[in-house]
Amino acid sequence: MSExxxxxxxxxxxxxxxDYPQGEVKGxxxxxxPHPLQGGTPQHKVPTLLAQMFVERGCIVxxxxxxxxxxxxxxxxxxxxxxxxxxxxIRQMRCKHIGLPFYAGxxxxxxxxxxxxxHALPDEIKPKQLILCGLPTATVAGLRHYVTPEIKGxxxxxxxxxxxxxxxxxxIAWAKPQRHLLTILPSANHFFTGYLKQLRIxxxxxxx
Numbered sequence: 228m229s230e231x232x233x234x235x236x237x238x239x240x241x242x243x244x245x246d247y248p249q250g251e252v253k254g255x256x257x258x259x260x261p262h263p264l265q266g267g268t269p270q271h272k273v274p275t276l277l278a279q280m281f282v283e284r285g286c287i288v289x290x291x292x293x294x295x296x297x298x299x300x301x302x303x304x305x306x307x308x309x310x311x312x313x314x315x316x317i318r319q320m321r322c323k324h325i326g327l328p329f330y331a332g333x334x335x336x337x338x339x340x341x342x343x344x345x346h347a348l349p350d351e352i353k354p355k356q357l358i359l360c361g362l363p364t365a366t367v368a369g370l371r372h373y374v375t376p377e378i379k380g381x382x383x384x385x386x387x388x389x390x391x392x393x394x395x396x397x398x399i400a401w402a403k404p405q406r407h408l409l410t411i412l413p414s415a416n417h418f419f420t421g422y423l424k425q426l427r428i429x430x431x432x433x434x435x
Contacts, residue, residue, distance in 0.1 A: 229290070234319055236312045239300030242292040243316065244269045247284050253285030254328040255320055259313060259337030261361075262370075263296035264303055273334040273360055276423060280430050281330055291316050293340070305371065306336065310343040319346065321352060330434075332358035335393065335417065339363050339373055346376040357382045358430060361390060361417050365397035372418075377405055383433040384408070385426060387415030 229244040258281070260274045261267030269275075269290035278288040293309050295299030301308065320331065331354040333341030338359040345357055362384060363373040386398050388411050393410065402409055410429050415422040 231394055233298070233434065234295070235408040236301075237314050238294060238297075238308065238312075239316070239364040240298070241294070241300075241312055241316060242298040244290040244292075246278050246285055246288040246290075248282045248285045248287065251285060252324075252327065252421065254281075254287075254330060255324045255401060256281040256286045256332065256354075257289045257317055257320065257341075258288060258290045259333035259341045260290065260293065260329070262336035263293045265336075266371075267336060268292065268297065271334065272423065273419060274332070274337065274387055276417065276426060277334070277358060277360075277430070279396060280427065281332070281435065284434055286330060287324070289316060293337075306340050306373075306428060309340045312345065313340055313344045317348070317352075328355045330354050330356050330358075332360070334360040335363065342375050342378055344358050345380070346378050353380060355381065356434060358433065359383070360386070360419070360426070361387065362395050362398060363393040364401035365394070367392055369371045375401060376430060379405065382407070383430065385410045385412065387411075387417060387419055387422070388413045390417045392417035 234242045260269045281288045292299040295303045365374045366372045
């Protein structure tokens with residue numbers, strides 16, 4: 228059962244769900260959820276899976292609700308204000324867990340926000356490992372155009388071949404000049420429907 232806490236962010240309170248490992252705490256993680264205006268919450272199956280896998284490796288996991296969703300104050304800000312909020316969550320949790328390894332992850336809109344947050348962090352406080360699932364890197368039909376910064380580090384990119392929301396071809400075009408390694412799930416859609424087992428295997432092989 229997740230604990231619900233509230234922290235102070237740039238525009239007011241941020242609701243955060245916290246999951247604790249059994250036994251020794253070996254690290255902490257921040258996980259971002261999909262688009263709140265499309266029904267995304269911290270309880271979505273992909274961020275929940277990410278949280279479970281970090282918890283299994285001894286991490287305390289923080290899953291914030293984006294501004295204007297859940298009990299977080301503010302209004303949706305297209306990923307700009309949300310990045311400020313996540314940077315503040317990371318800052319506060321780093322102060323709380325001094326000396327512990329930091330991990331991060333996100334899915335869809337949450338992957339975009341986490342990528343921007345990762346890019347904004349100084350190298351010495353970037354996450355040890357980063358997992359981005361269904362990362363939008365160009366135009367999402369009917370929604371908006373995403374500009375994803377170039378990032379480097381120990382990053383796992385997981386994408387569905389049949390992703391109809393954030394096209395695989397867009398991710399490949401974005402990743403190509405950066406020479407990123409990509410993990411593709413053949414036939415999987417944006418929500419990895421029926422592919423959670425494969426998602427778990429890919430993440431297990433990545434996390435150290």
